[in-house]
Amino acid sequence: MSSDIDVLVREVGLRDGLQNTETIVPTEGKLAWIEAELAAGVREIEVASFVPARLMPQFADAEEVVTRAMALPGLTVMALAPNLKGAERAFALGVHKVDYVTSVSRTHNIKNVRREREASLEDFKRIVQARDAAGLKGRTQLAAGLSTALGCSYEGRIAVDEVRQCAAFLAEAGADEIMIADTVGYADPRQVREVFKAVLAETGDIPVAAHFHDTRGTGLANVSAALDCGIRRFDASLGGLGGCPYAPGASGNIVTEDLCFMLDSMGLRTGIDLQRLLAVRDIPARYLGADSLSGALARAGLPRHYRTATERATA
Template sequence: MGTTTADAVLVREVGLRDGLQMLAQFMPTPDKLAWIRAEHAAGVREIEVTSLVPARLAPQFADAEAVVREALALPGLCVVALVPNLRGAERAFELGVHKLDYVVSVSRTHNLRNVRREREASLEDLARIVRARDEAGLRGRVRVAAGLSTALGCSYEGRIAVDEVRRCAAALAEAGADEVAVADTVGYADPKLVAEVFTAVQAETGALPLLAHFHDTRGLGLANVKAALDVGVRAFDASLGGIGGCPHAPGATGNVSTEDLCFMLDALGLASGIDLPALLEVRQRLTQWLPGVALHGAVARAGLPTGWRPASSLHRVATS
């Protein structure tokens, strides 16, 4: 075959937020910064570096200001922070992040339990955040990414109707989101559902960039990525070593592991711009930064194939 077009895919590291948020141990700030710098050096160009929730609720992110400040010094890195509400967004504006992530659950029950309010209230807050961003003169400088969590299933509600996802996606666009993320928060997705849901969302969100956030809870993470790629999605969240998980599923992995995702994208001839051997070295260091934390991911366990080189050269070999 031989791929000649360099079809680009954004891989966004969320391990520092989604991966750390349920960890009992505090990851020291210098280690977080070393992790961010090392991934940046390996070619990662977007990192969700922290969550701007109140420190009393999430001690893991008590160092948010310091982490954001140092991350902003890295050239070409898009620095993202999760914000739970307008107050968090205002902190994000003050800190100067490039992008903030704001999440609404498609599952009404999950939204109530997660942020103690109705989805409609969460959507109104999104509109307020966008307005506050614009009034602060930050339009064009700070992007508001809005995510739909539990969009592919919910531990409380089970399957989620695709029409509900579609309706929520339209509401995000209506509220002024600059990009839309669709998340399989609890790892219920399968490739068929992914194709169906992302196609439905794209019909509502049009030209807005669309990102997929998959957990590998039941082993389908990469199959789901492939299904999303097949319907045109070109941005994915991932966590190094697949860290993260769910308190209700002991031993479950977190997001798709960044290194396995990069391995597959490369094999498919899709350019992430990430140096995979360098990324695997960062993962090796992660075992020291997070002693006792189980890392997942098959490529690190098995090693790269004999004579592995990035896809462009491999595909040339395959055609000869």
């Protein structure tokens, strides 16, 4: 992470948000959204998913979106690969970061990708090998995600030790980043502390990111708990767009704007201009309808006399 920010906020609305929408956002709309977030100061964006277009037509333009996003100076471009085949599509473009996700919940993993959890974990090793064989080691980072790490619609609570073991496997397999996801919004701050402490004990110097959903209102409380553990990378979605089609009852990710406001208020610099970020909402709203976006900061506006973390640090 560059030294002028304290916390990296990664926008995942273009992937986690759009994978649940019926309306297909045109490529130009996606690029406008990416460019506007970058201009607001967002430095890392998950822009697409390399799933087969017949399964998710929303991502039929993944190659074009990734290629054009990679041409934007200062942006780290991430794309999801659901399997080795998807990862190979990503490697062909030399994308900056590929994320690959395994469910800690065995049942959810089978429902989601029709494979046993252990088979999915083993696949990550093959993705690392394919990346290295493509000569992309040190150029394309591999972020390994663990979904349903804080609860599962099918299995309920997930044992902390299961998460720890999976994280240890991925760290050993060569992950450049580990992402811990509360896919269905079951987590509470106490559990977050417990799970992240267990994960951090296995991951050494590998950065750990948190991916929270705000399904039951605890999203930012969980961020605060993760901050207490030393986590400094968070996924979020503009307007809280998103969810998981195979996890009944899941709703959106934590809201990027609200996350950035809380972090900034806490004196943690994100590099993101809150007013400019709020203005970006107009772009997805144009395609998906303003009603599809949530967010408390957008509703209430910044506090009067608000001074940003940077302003306070330099005052």
